[in-house]
Amino acid sequence: MKFRHLRAITAVAERGSLRAAARHLGIDQPSITRSIREVEQELGVALFERHPRGVSPTAMGQAFLRRAGAIQNELRLAVDEIAQMRGEASGQVAVTLSSAVQMSLLPRVIAPFRRRYDDVYLTLREGSFPTAEASLLEGAIDFYVGPVPEAPPKGEVVVEKLFDNTRLVFGRKGHPKAAAKTLAELADAKWIRTLVAVDNATELAQVFEHFGLRPPIVEMTAASTMAIMLAVANSDLLTMLPKQWLEFVGTRELLQPIEIAERLPAPPVCIVSRARLPLTPAAEFLADLFRRASGRHVQAAAG
Incomplete structure (x- = not known):
């Protein structure tokens, strides 16, 4: 099984048809069909159900896609980490923020992050920890900043209270x-x-x-x-x-x-990241900016 197989299957699931997936990836449709067939033969199960309007994942396909997404996220993070360790200001960072964090901390964070990593693509999502948890554990987002429930998953995440x-x-x-x-x-x-x-x-x-x-x-x-x-x-x-x-x-x-x-x-405002893998340099820099902004926020509220 190769990385191109994962990309093809993920694209088909996201786009809902082989034609749309091929157009998205810039390859021909027979290549998409061949990738799906090769993986289905290797696994011995059908990954997609065909219907008049396109395709949808089977139960087996959904299970495979969860793992495939995590693998692709980890590979992307590995590439970004190496590039940033070499001094390149490139790659991607994705975070989920609560509304309160967007209002109070984000304005203090954006400008210094862009100055340091001007070519890093930044994705900001609004949400609570329950809505962000699955994406965090799969590596689709780098970290979450906001209120946290009393009992986040032990051993899987690191919770750092900001204030x-x-x-x-x-x-x-x-x-x-x-x-x-x-x-x-x-x-x-x-x-x-x-x-x-x-x-x-x-x-x-x-x-x-x-x-x-x-x-x-x-x-x-x-x-x-x-x-x-x-x-x-x-x-x-x-x-x-x-x-x-x-x-x-x-x-x-x-x-x-x-x-x-x-x-x-x-609930206290916290940074939540995965426990077993470090953040990329760009993501760690962004997390540190949120820490600094939190300190200034607390000082301003007290004074």
Whole structure:
């Protein structure tokens, strides 16, 4: 089995047809067909099901693709690492960031990273650790920065805490509850929860329970920063989000924090990377920039 086999099979799965895969890879369709047939003969199983609109992986094919993707990611990282060790500012770095990290730390990180690695292709994804975990373990992303659940997989990842965090309650400018001073005064309000934060729905209920209150009324779920801001800015919905949202100009223009007496804890912000393999030089430099930005963020918040 050769690397070209992995590339061909992965391309077919991603594109959904042999023709599209051949076009993507810049090779002829018979070469794609031959690669699939050779691997299927070697494994003794069918990797794809043919149907009128193209092909889709079989159960065996899906299992093979998971391993093939990890192999290709590792080979890419190996090539990038060697090139960067030789002093070349090339390759790729991919990271997943929580919304709070994007707002508070990313602006301090981008410029120095581009100055040092101007030819490295950088991919930034928004998400929580549960959405990033599989990609991290497969090597599709280099690391994750954001809140982390209490029990990430032991032995598979390294979790480095950057700083502890708190939440604030946000509503639109002029919200009827803007003058509330306690969480109890918000008990009858309606809320929006986000899928970006880690286990946000559970944590929202847990916060109310911690203060002896019934779970809040949740009427909407949003999976992106922009959707949350627009939904809250154009309704009477409230949301509970990390305090870093105040650092984003869009939030300050559209929303206002409701200054209640209770301190609302949030999971600490961490860097999570794989335990068994080091980051490439470019990825390690980017991770170190996030560490430095976190230190400045904590100092600014304290001062």
